[in-house]
Amino acid sequence: MSSFISRTIAPQIAARLTGEPRKIVILYGQRQVGKTTIAKHILGQLGSKRVLQVNADFNPHAEVFGSRDLEKLRLFVGGYDYLFIDEAQRIPDIGINLKILHDNFPLLRILVTGSSSLDLANRIHEPLTGRTWTLRLHPFSAEELVGQTSALDYHGRMEEWLLFGAYPGVLELQNQADKATFLSELTHAYLYKDVLELGGIRQSGKLRDLLRLLAFQIGSEVSFNELGRQLGLDTVTVQRYVDLLEKAFVIKTVGGFSRNLRKEIAKKQKIYFQDLGVRNALIERFAPLPMRDDAGVLWENFLFMERSKFLDNHQKRVGQFFWRLQTGAEIDYVEEYEGDIAAFEFKFGNKTAKAPPTWTESYPNGSFQTINKDNWMPFVLGEPQKT
Numbered sequence: 001m002s003s004f005i006s007r008t009i010a011p012q013i014a015a016r017l018t019g020e021p022r023k024i025v026i027l028y029g030q031r032q033v034g035k036t037t038i039a040k041h042i043l044g045q046l047g048s049k050r051v052l053q054v055n056a057d058f059n060p061h062a063e064v065f066g067s068r069d070l071e072k073l074r075l076f077v078g079g080y081d082y083l084f085i086d087e088a089q090r091i092p093d094i095g096i097n098l099k100i101l102h103d104n105f106p107l108l109r110i111l112v113t114g115s116s117s118l119d120l121a122n123r124i125h126e127p128l129t130g131r132t133w134t135l136r137l138h139p140f141s142a143e144e145l146v147g148q149t150s151a152l153d154y155h156g157r158m159e160e161w162l163l164f165g166a167y168p169g170v171l172e173l174q175n176q177a178d179k180a181t182f183l184s185e186l187t188h189a190y191l192y193k194d195v196l197e198l199g200g201i202r203q204s205g206k207l208r209d210l211l212r213l214l215a216f217q218i219g220s221e222v223s224f225n226e227l228g229r230q231l232g233l234d235t236v237t238v239q240r241y242v243d244l245l246e247k248a249f250v251i252k253t254v255g256g257f258s259r260n261l262r263k264e265i266a267k268k269q270k271i272y273f274q275d276l277g278v279r280n281a282l283i284e285r286f287a288p289l290p291m292r293d294d295a296g297v298l299w300e301n302f303l304f305m306e307r308s309k310f311l312d313n314h315q316k317r318v319g320q321f322f323w324r325l326q327t328g329a330e331i332d333y334v335e336e337y338e339g340d341i342a343a344f345e346f347k348f349g350n351k352t353a354k355a356p357p358t359w360t361e362s363y364p365n366g367s368f369q370t371i372n373k374d375n376w377m378p379f380v381l382g383e384p385q386k387t
Helices: 011-016 035-043 061-063 070-077 094-104 117-124 142-148 152-155 160-162 175-197 203-213 226-233 235-247 276-282 295-313 357-362 375-379
Strands: 024-028 049-055 082-086 108-114 132-136 251-256 269-273 321-324 330-339 340-346 369-370
Touching: 011 024, 011 035, 011 108, 011 132, 024 070, 035 049, 035 070, 035 108, 049 269, 061 070, 070 094, 094 108, 094 117, 108 117, 117 251, 142 152, 142 375, 152 160, 152 375, 160 175, 160 276, 160 295, 175 203, 175 235, 175 276, 203 235, 203 269, 226 235, 235 251, 251 295, 269 276, 269 295, 276 295, 295 321, 295 330, 295 340, 295 375
Parallel strands: 024 108, 024 132, 049 082, 082 108, 251 321, 340 369
Antiparallel strands: 251 269, 321 330, 330 340
């Protein structure tokens, strides 16, 4: 596999960066998903334009771009057409300084990356209201990897995606042992550090225990009260930790779908991991699928996240839910878009399912489809065929 794989979101980043109205482009994403690579690729296609690249880890750069001093900033950016600040959350008062740059240099185009939305958002959103375009970069999506090789190749490597995920660094490695080592190091070096430091959390052991509990509950409804009892934490603290983990792009929460029918459960949440390689590293399980008892939930997590990547990469604003009644009738995944409702049941084998009668009665105009090992590719690559 070549060193550069085209990213679906790249044309959107380029269009926002070069088009009108002029706004600061902010690219969020987990560490190691390729934000710097895609940014440099886009900036490298600007021809004769002058580009200033700022490394937030370099103290002189951080000092200047955290100074709130217009004249210092002018000395740095004067004469440049574009400014790229990588991992901008490391610069103090970055939001106010970006506001100064945006308002005082009307010809300067600015691209900013950040690996943790909870920190970067807290520092920039308020001072930059109305001045930003915000985009999100995921680990590689099915669409991107199919574009690099073929649908047949991607389909044939399905077990690899379920076990090791799709981080760029994982794809560069050839054997399973190296992939597992990379993911373990990534998880311990960055995941805990980001959430603990940026969230101001001191109980690192509790956070690790919470992540492991969540890793064993993917695809299931979670009870914050029960998690709190198991961890010795109050419910509010568990909710805060879960919120921080979502803002740090470790997990993704999904709420229950309801049109206010009395028996529908809407308050509970399901939790999925943004990358299955990280999930499996947390519980130190990379055994082949035939030897696992969690293949079904890995499959559900995989389908949900690949669908989420597709929707996000194409800027499709679609509501994502699960559905369950107090009687136990349930559907794995529901999408709502401009009043249209589509329901999907995920099956790891090639079996099909029927919509629960209560679903059909309650939503006669909604569609229903089983996504299994025979028809999953269209679902993760785009709009599925209605059946």
